[in-house]
Amino acid sequence: MSDEKLILQVNDLSIVFGGLKAVSELNMELRKGELVGLIGPNGAGKTTVFNMLSGVYTPTGGQITFWDKNGKVQVVNKKTPAQLNLIGIARTFQNIRLFGNLTVSDNIRIAMHSQRNVKPWDAVFRTKKFFEDEEVMSLKVRNLLKLFGLEKKENELSSNLPYGEQRKLEICRALAANPTLLLLDEPAAGMNPQETKELMELIAFIRKEFNLTILLIEHDMKLVMGICERLYVLNYGRVLASGVPEEIKSNPDVIKAYLGSEAENLA
Incomplete structure (x- = not known):
């Protein structure tokens, strides 16, 4: 893990939709300059986490603490996407949202x-x-x-x-x-292998060039394992495991819940 200071800390984060807990008591931290992956099966709550971190959803429990562009510590649970954008959090979406x-x-x-x-x-x-x-x-x-x-x-x-x-x-x-924290929601979705390879190189480049901390959702395990320093694995809205890629790809709980036979290709 990076020795740099914290830039984001999430404590017991939860959100309820119609009585169903989509995310439950999530704990996570990101340090300045890290590139961290958030992975898990479809429906595990990954994009819901992004929506809370970026102000699209307001959590029903827990706390999100962010160290902004000026180093000021802020609790950002109730800030809007525009307010978060101003203090240094930007994101992309799983479904492209350009002004066509x-x-x-x-x-x-x-x-x-x-x-x-x-x-x-x-x-x-x-x-x-x-x-x-x-x-x-x-x-x-x-x-x-x-x-x-x-x-x-x-x-x-x-x-x-x-x-x-x-x-x-x-x-x-x-x-x-001009963010300090960039949230990338499945940036390689729909890309062919060559485009995915170029994307990996691009993400590594922009992290260094712009001095970014990056949290990445991705289903392409070769991309995730090849570029991320740490991983959080979600399952049913809870953190199933966290650690460096080598630990995650050999974790029996993760293999059972998510990786399955794909774990052999990552060995």
């Missing part, structure tokens, strides 16, 4: 709105400050797209991109918010 009728560039710009350095009247009256800020934003967008190999697509509608590039654009948009 907007260009690639505009999808990135939307995520940068909180970083604008202008007042409404600057935009209305097209002041010098407005044009200077526009140039700064444009440069940031181009630099981000270049990192993802999308700079030549900046004026295309995002809906016209191939599937793999849409996945990249969604990660790129999350990074545009």
Whole structure:
């Protein structure tokens, strides 16, 4: 485990839907700079955990503590997605949620709105400050797209991109918010083996380049085992096991509940 300080601590986190506990007494911690995987069978509660961490759902029990961009400790259970985005938590979704009728560039710009350095009247009256800020934003967008190999697509509608590039654009948009914690919900879903390999390299690159902590949900075990430093395994809304990949892939409870015969391919 990293020797860096905590960036996220989850204590006894629970949520109830119609009398059913979807997640029950979850405990988890992430340290600055870690790349951690959250795995488990379908319906185990992984995306529900992400929805609580990103403000989509409000937990019915427990506490989420986050060390924000300025190092300030905050309890964030009741913060909205927009509020969490401002203090350093960004995410992608299992089902791609780009603005399909907007260009690639505009999808990135939307995520940068909180970083604008202008007042409404600057935009209305097209002041010098407005044009200077526009140039700064444009440069940031181009630099981000270049990192993802999308700079030549900046004026295309995002809906016209191939599937793999849409996945990249969604990660790129999350990074545009300048997060310290990035939540990736099945980023390799629907990708072929070559695209998945490129994605692994990209995730490793952006973690270092942007000094990120990353929590990753993924069903591709080769990706998970090849890139994550630690893993949490969920089953029926509870943590079944946690540890380094070598421990997890040989854990009999995990093999029985989730990995099954796939564990042999990971040995």
